[in-house]
Amino acid sequence: MxxxxxxxxxxxxxxxxxxxxxxxxxxxxxxxxxxxxxxxxxxxxxxxxNRIARGLVTKKTNILGLVLPDISNPFFPSLARGVEDTANKYGYNIILCNTDNKTEKEETYISVLKENYVDGVIYTSVIRNKDKSIEMLLQSKIPFVMMDRSVNVTDIPEVFTDGVSGMQQIVEYLISNDHRRIAYISGPDNNSPSEQRLEGYMKALDHAGIPIDHTIMKDGDYKISSGYQCMTELLDKGEGFTAVACANDLMAVGALEAMKERGIRVPEDISITGYDDIYLAGVLTPKLTTIAQPKYEMGCLAAELLIKLVQGEEIKDRQIILQPSLVKRESVVKRSDMLENCSHR
Incomplete structure (x- = not known):
């Protein structure tokens, strides 16, 4: 026994x-x-x-579910650490579910979390819309918080960073360095961070009176390989851009590799920026100018918000929007400096 x-x-x-x-x-x-x-x-x-057996009696398991789209992306471990550290501080444990950016895996994991009687879920969805996974959570009555995503549904708590402001900051920085032909490599469609960053890019150009040129805009998927592919296609077109803004740092890594293979110098020939400020951004050659997101803080706040919901506390602010910041490094120079470098070659 x-x-x-x-x-x-x-x-x-x-x-x-x-x-x-x-x-x-x-x-x-x-x-x-x-x-x-x-x-x-x-x-x-x-x-x-036996937490599950105890949960049948107490209706509490002290377990929270964390659903992330791609744990191999260096952006997400910092979020996960913030969630875990905060949850542990309040006596909760975490079940991590990695969906590989697949909606069917999201739905499977939501079902698994329900079956394991988790007290709540922190959810970073694959797509922006109020999809089946969100409907499943709403129907289950399990408290949940969206993290790094906004679905614009009044009753759903959200913690995310202002992507419009972030991308606008970095494109305006490129413009302040005399760049007017600024290519753009975006994230995937139907994804709220991608949509916000695209809006920020277009807003910065519009405020500067620069026409939006769709011939120097490419759709990526936040992976290194897509940054490489998009940059290759942009270079093949020969559209004469002097800078490229990437919707995340990983795609900037791929774009840098594509330029390196062509013998294009960064930033002497083309300036480049990323987004997220993952650890790679500070060790690349050249070091990448980017937008820093408060990743760890976002995870902490999402966990705190969820725990308040689980414990039945009143939530006054159901939407927490964090502000990103510009990190200036070596991958951007003034257009005039680029022209001077060209004349000396």
Missing amino acids: GVTIKDIARKANVSLATVSRVINNKSEGVGPETRERILNIMKDLGYYP
């Missing part, structure tokens, strides 16, 4: 109620030393509480 809470209580010389409070992560009436002693005894005896 397995170890029971009676065995734990007997060895710790405490009541069953005290052991139960520790197992259920309740602090009332349990001192820190007693809690630590009970946890150590549980570990020594190999006692692992």
